Amino acid sequence: xxxxxxxxxxxxxxxxxxxxxxxxGKFLGGGTNLIDLMKMGVETPNELVDINRLPLTQIxxxxxxxxxxxxxxxxxxxxxxxxxxxxxxxxxxxxxxxASPQLRNMATVGGNLLQRTRCYYFYDPAFPACNKxxxxxxxxxxxxxxxxxxxxxxxxxxxATHPSDMCVALAxxxxxxxxxxxxxxxEISFGNFHRLPGNTPERDTNLAPDELIVSVDLPAISxxxxxxxxxxxxxxxxxxxxxxxxxxxxxxxxxxxAARVALGGVAHKPWRAHKVETExxxxxxxxxxxxxxxxxxxxxxxGYKYNSFKIELAxxxxxxxxxxxxxxx
Amino acid sequence: MIGPNLLSAVSVEGVExxxxxxxxxxxxxxxxxINGTAYSLDVDPRVTLLDALRERLHLTGSKKGCxxxxxxxxxxxxxxxxxxxxxxxxxxxxxxxxxxxEGLANGDELHPVQAAFIEHDGFxxxxxxxxxxxxxxxxxxxxxxxxxxxxxxxxxxxICRCGAYPNILAAIxxxxxxxx
Ligand SMILES: Cc1cc2nc3c(=O)[nH]c(=O)nc-3n(C[C@H](O)[C@H](O)[C@H](O)COP(=O)(O)OP(=O)(O)OC[C@H]3O[C@@H](n4cnc5c(N)ncnc54)[C@H](O)[C@@H]3O)c2cc1C
Ligand code: FES
Ligand code: FES
Numbered sequence: 001x002x003x004x005x006x007x008x009x010x011x012x013x014x015x016x017x018x019x020x021x022x023x024x025g026k027f028l029g030g031g032t033n034l035i036d037l038m039k040m041g042v043e044t045p046n047e048l049v050d051i052n053r054l055p056l057t058q059i060x061x062x063x064x065x066x067x068x069x070x071x072x073x074x075x076x077x078x079x080x081x082x083x084x085x086x087x088x089x090x091x092x093x094x095x096x097x098x099a100s101p102q103l104r105n106m107a108t109v110g111g112n113l114l115q116r117t118r119c120y121y122f123y124d125p126a127f128p129a130c131n132k133x134x135x136x137x138x139x140x141x142x143x144x145x146x147x148x149x150x151x152x153x154x155x156x157x158x159x160a161t162h163p164s165d166m167c168v169a170l171a172x173x174x175x176x177x178x179x180x181x182x183x184x185x186x187e188i189s190f191g192n193f194h195r196l197p198g199n200t201p202e203r204d205t206n207l208a209p210d211e212l213i214v215s216v217d218l219p220a221i222s223x224x225x226x227x228x229x230x231x232x233x234x235x236x237x238x239x240x241x242x243x244x245x246x247x248x249x250x251x252x253x254x255x256x257x258a259a260r261v262a263l264g265g266v267a268h269k270p271w272r273a274h275k276v277e278t279e280x281x282x283x284x285x286x287x288x289x290x291x292x293x294x295x296x297x298x299x300x301x302x303g304y305k306y307n308s309f310k311i312e313l314a315x316x317x318x319x320x321x322x323x324x325x326x327x328x329x
Numbered sequence: 330m331i332g333p334n335l336l337s338a339v340s341v342e343g344v345e346x347x348x349x350x351x352x353x354x355x356x357x358x359x360x361x362x363i364n365g366t367a368y369s370l371d372v373d374p375r376v377t378l379l380d381a382l383r384e385r386l387h388l389t390g391s392k393k394g395c396x397x398x399x400x401x402x403x404x405x406x407x408x409x410x411x412x413x414x415x416x417x418x419x420x421x422x423x424x425x426x427x428x429x430x431e432g433l434a435n436g437d438e439l440h441p442v443q444a445a446f447i448e449h450d451g452f453x454x455x456x457x458x459x460x461x462x463x464x465x466x467x468x469x470x471x472x473x474x475x476x477x478x479x480x481x482x483x484x485x486x487x488i489c490r491c492g493a494y495p496n497i498l499a500a501i502x503x504x505x506x507x508x509x
Contacts, residue, residue, distance in 0.1 A: 035377070101473075105410045237482055
């Protein structure tokens with residue numbers, strides 16, 4: 001691990017001030033991704049600002065009945081919070097499907113948003129080619145072992161996927177990320193937070209290096225209480241998603257009044273399935289409707305040597321998740 | 330028992346030799362409360378809590394399996410919550426109360442989870458066991474041991490290479506009847 005200087009900060013203003021104008025420095029949350037990547041030599045910050053003592057662990061109702069989750073709230077505490085379990089079960093389930101109880105006790109909401117891809121070629125610097133790690137070096141996955149890679153929204157520069165489960169639920173819920181930088185606070189809508197790779201795969205998000213995530217705000221969505229998270233993976237637990245689906249439905253008898261659907265494991269960012277949502281709107285909530293919508297969403301999908309199975313898997317996962325939600329009381 | 334002063338005088342060379350770069354980071358002082366004893370250490374900020382426990386304080390009960398959060402052998406309790414000590418830095422734990430496998434027994438009296446692991450042969454080689462036991466102690470407190478499937482899911486962060494899972498499950502079920 002490269003040497004770095006370490007400091008602890010007590011309030012958000014101090015945190016932002018400490019890292020202002022230092023693109024080589026990083027905030028340290030739970031450390032479960034950053035320290036791992038520093039051990040691998042993928043991340044090499046020269047300064048760490050430990051934000052674990054910031055008073056940003058709240059999970060509280062907002063005046064408009066939405067919920068604000070502080071950036072330092074631990075994944076386990078968010079998952080088990082009454083407000084989240086009752087109003088946004090999809091978020092609670094997504095969190096509980098991720099990592100392990102130990103890791104969820106450490107991982108913060110802010111860190112989860114910024115966790116980096118699990119692409120083997122990115123994670124191990126022994127592989128020479130990775131445009132995300134080393135811009136211009138090529139993509140080892142394109143013609144390599146690409147079983148866990150993207151089928152939607154990829155570019156010829158990068159086919160990595162975003163590994164977070166939590167973020168798939170947040171995408172479906174239209175969350176807003178509140179951030180604070182040297183110039184003050186701003187809000188980033190969830191759809192604009194993570195990026196597609198294009199020609200700049202080294203940039204995962206639209207957050208500036210000196211900006212601190214302070215909270216994630218969930219809007220009030222009455223029907224989000226009727227929601228589900230389906231995760232398909234190689235092991236029953238403690239494994240990243242091959243494909244996952246976050247889904248919420250508003251039904252009028254058996255007709256879809258509104259839907260929220262997002263996919264994980266398929267793209268460089270949590271993939272909001274707008275086509276599914278539009279396709280099923282106003283139709284009867286049954287398997288035929290769901291299958292047709294899934295076909296529409298995946299029409300543009302492109303597979304590679306080892307991951308083409310994900311296209312059919314994603315379709316079936318969409319049908320399964322929506323059927324589960326439709327069957328809920 | 331070796332006192333804290335003697336322990337903090339122990340060399341950290343074993344920890345630092347692993348780093349690839351020439352220059353070292355400035356040492357940082359950190360106060361840790363481990364199994365009820367207070368320690369004041371000057372550590373390189375790169376030192377993980379696991380390495381500080383094992384290499385500095387010679388509390389070698391916590392094991393290093395993967396060093397990447399993937400196996401749970403390094404599980405310890407921080408302020409009562411289970412975490413992986415390999416993915417956290419020692420300096421991040423100023424003032425925290427840390428419990429390792431060495432701190433679970435009450436004198437010669439084993440913790441009910443330790444006793445149940447022996448009773449049910451919850452191990453073969455024993456390498457994963459300190460992590461399994463620390464994890465199980467937290468699991469019982471979290472109230473996530475209400476069915477076999479719930480125990481399996483909430484213990485999934487602890488891998489056992491020997492495959493002692495059926496006996497680990499039995500041990501946890503028995504310990505639950507004794508602790509709750
Ligand atoms: C073995 C293993 C299995 C896992 N399995 C899963 C899984 O199945 N599903 C899943 O979703 N995740 C999984 N994870 C990933 C885990 O969820 C992330 O590592 C975790 O959420 C990161 O949070 P953290 O607080 O530890 O972040 P850190 O490691 O502290 O930080 C990550 C990044 O975020 C930055 N950062 C942190 N907080 C802020 C902030 N407030 N503002 C600005 N920048 C910030 C840091 O500078 C760093 O760049 C797994 C991890 C491991 C090790
Ligand atoms: S050594 Fe920490 S999880 Fe494997
Ligand atoms: S007893 Fe050998 S690894 Fe679990």
